[in-house]
Amino acid sequence: MSSKAQRRGSDYRRKRKRFHNNQYTRKVSDKLDVDCISASAKKLCKESDLDKEVRNFNQSNGYRLINIDILLSELSQYVTCPNCNTKAVLKEKILYGLVSEFYVECHSCSTLSTFKSSPVIASGKDYEVNTRITYAMRTVGQGFCGIKHFCTAMDLPPPVSQKAYEKILRKINLASCEVADDSMKNASKEEILASGSNEICVSGDGTWKTRGHTSHIGIQNLDVHMRSGN
Numbered sequence: 001m002s003s004k005a006q007r008r009g010s011d012y013r014r015k016r017k018r019f020h021n022n023q024y025t026r027k028v029s030d031k032l033d034v035d036c037i038s039a040s041a042k043k044l045c046k047e048s049d050l051d052k053e054v055r056n057f058n059q060s061n062g063y064r065l066i067n068i069d070i071l072l073s074e075l076s077q078y079v080t081c082p083n084c085n086t087k088a089v090l091k092e093k094i095l096y097g098l099v100s101e102f103y104v105e106c107h108s109c110s111t112l113s114t115f116k117s118s119p120v121i122a123s124g125k126d127y128e129v130n131t132r133i134t135y136a137m138r139t140v141g142q143g144f145c146g147i148k149h150f151c152t153a154m155d156l157p158p159p160v161s162q163k164a165y166e167k168i169l170r171k172i173n174l175a176s177c178e179v180a181d182d183s184m185k186n187a188s189k190e191e192i193l194a195s196g197s198n199e200i201c202v203s204g205d206g207t208w209k210t211r212g213h214t215s216h217i218g219i220q221n222l223d224v225h226m227r228s229g230n
Helices: 003-008 038-047 049-055 068-076 128-139 144-153 162-195
Strands: 088-097 100-106 114-117 202-208 219-223
Touching: 068 088, 128 144, 128 162, 144 162
Parallel strands: none
Antiparallel strands: 088 100, 100 114, 202 219
16 A cells, blocks of 8 residues: 555544744734733723822712702701801702702891802803713713603702703713823823834724614724733
């Protein structure tokens, strides 16, 4: 039996040729360190300035959910008029959305002082709490109807109108685009500094809410993660 016939036998296994690179293979002079830690874990381990700010955050700031009857009844026991030093009354009226205007009224000298439960955003005329509730509900996939259901279930005042909600949403969209652009630019700069080259490998993907290219709702994702973990 010839050697060719023997190679055709069932017990014969041909050796595979090993790949030894070709002209299209990119030559890497330095060896890449293999790191099993994910990029998300690295970001969580890094202590940024924001983390330090949150750690040293004063617990008396921010927003709280509190029953308005308890607040008014308790504070009214200690509120006094700054002019005549007699007992005053703290009352509340709904102003705009989740913003309330409180006023201290003195029956003796008719002094009236007011303050609001939320500051105004410096870049516009919108109240911060109305912008926050809009942004918070959008991050969990809810819109205007979701805000109304949430306010109803939590016994909160009704939110802003549909027109005001859309106005706030447009401002949030503009601010989010600016932050996203700055973040991507910073990520590309970090990657270039880490790799020492403009040739960066990226991977992208996209999808639509409904089938077909006529859908107006879609998402795209672009990952840049060679050395810097971005």
